[in-house]
Amino acid sequence: MKHREIERLIQKTLDGEICPRDKGRLDKHLAACRECAEFFGEMVDSTAALRKLTEFYPQPGFNDRVISRLGLRRRFAWAKAGIALAGGWLAAAIFAAYSPLPAELLGKIATSFPALVRFYDNAAIVVSSLTSLLTPVVKNSIDATGPVIGAVFSVLFIYILGKTLQKEAKCRT
Amino acid sequence: MRKAPAEIRTLIQKALSGDEGACQRLLNLYKGRIFSYVYRMVRNYHDAEDITFDTFIKCFNALATFDTSRPFAAWLFTIAHNLTMDHFRKNRIEVDYIDEFHPGDDDLAGDYEKKRKLEQIDLALSQLPPLDRELVILFHKEEYSYQEISEILTIPVTTIKTRLHRARRKLRDLVGKPKE
Structure with missing residues (x-):
């Protein structure tokens, strides 16, 4: 599978829209391709970190x-x-x-x-x-x-x- | 689309009848989320506070027109988004990263790496174009669906998807090593 196709599947995974068949294909590829697995890990990490971003607040008395x-x-x-x-x-x-x-x-x-x-x-x-x-x-x-x-x-x-x-x-x- | 929970609907009813406590509760529930979103968009504390202030004033003044079968937070984000866009149009300001709100020095050593990573993400986020940044925040931080974001920003779902995919890729490139 081409990297472009893998990235499409990774994006689908991050959207929460990947179907079981595509997930199977992605998992299989990730297990065999270290570069894509690393890319996937970084994508997951960076988007997961977004949820934990610091919450800012206006001044007291707002x-x-x-x-x-x-x-x-x-x-x-x-x-x-x-x-x-x-x-x-x-x-x-x-x-x-x-x-x-x-x-x-x-x-x-x-x-x-x-x-x-x-x-x-x-x-x-x-x-x-x-x-x-x-x-x-x-x-x-x-x-x-x-x-x-x-x-x-x-x-x-x-x-x-x-x-x-x-x-x-x-x-x- | 998710509708406003019963507790929020009750607070809205009370706020409509002039109950200050209900207004305070709504402010406490949403001011952090709205302010964080606006601050990440405009990158200026005072401007963010002014826009957040105007968002809530506009919200309370138009509360009677709010359809309680819709999510209240999404409505607030719509107001905040419109005011932020007005601000951009009026000022044409450059994105300027302010680091005065970074986590303090009293962090535990074990948390340092996590904090550093979050700072890196926040910094990378500030380098994205405003619309991409907005999409990333609404989808990943606020956890809105494509449909909800489409209603907040009034842009098609397909545009949101394309831009979000590109924004995520860019974010990852800014945070980590670019893929060859």
Whole structure:
């Protein structure tokens, strides 16, 4: 067999497309021809080495650059804004509980809007009914319930606001 | 043609809904392969990084149009190939072998010969014409079939076969002794 024909069979072997008959012919020739066997070995070695080539990687921070460009990081900015707003809400709740100023403001608003007074009166009935049902321990610490309720609502507010803003950020991206 | 595995399809769905974690996972899975391929094509670290970056941006922006019945990696390679060709067209750069990414000096003595051989292969690869180099990488390193390569590069299978055979022969000649 000519070397040209052998090289064709070697290429077929490397392509993974050699048929059993051609493989038999190739093996027979390689066993008899040292030069072709050496050539075959070198071809196999060089192509096999390609699979083990070093894998290169981009600089650290590559993922962050891609994510930032895609705008997915906006979600974090929104979440931070949510936390800041919730913090403000909590501070306002504490301020409302301990400062006389909000009460004065509320009084002024109430006198301007009679409907608010009616609502306040109805709410007061509900609150006093609930208060009478509470345990003596809670009753005794009734002064502390304002800030506690404020804190609970603040946590709920943080959670709901965070979720809403997360959804908003997802929709934007 | 192989289709995207279930795990990849799930990640794609999550990435489409804006899940940053899924995008990170896809990046971690493919950035090495894409970057290595591009780097071996352009032989310049910064250009390779820019092309890889653009590949992923383009990929994520067009993710909604990706047909999940097709292999995701092949799609990525298609984008990377097109951007690499654009880069060649724009810059007409000469292939320049950079050796700053060769294995370090802390290799074990026993591994030295293997490393040297791989360096030799990498160097020989860099001396092939860009298309031949691309074919060798896609067929032997990435293990794509002729049909898949034909779809990635949009060239006929017969051309790929002829050029790959010639490229393999040339590679062997560059690495070892030329056959008389």
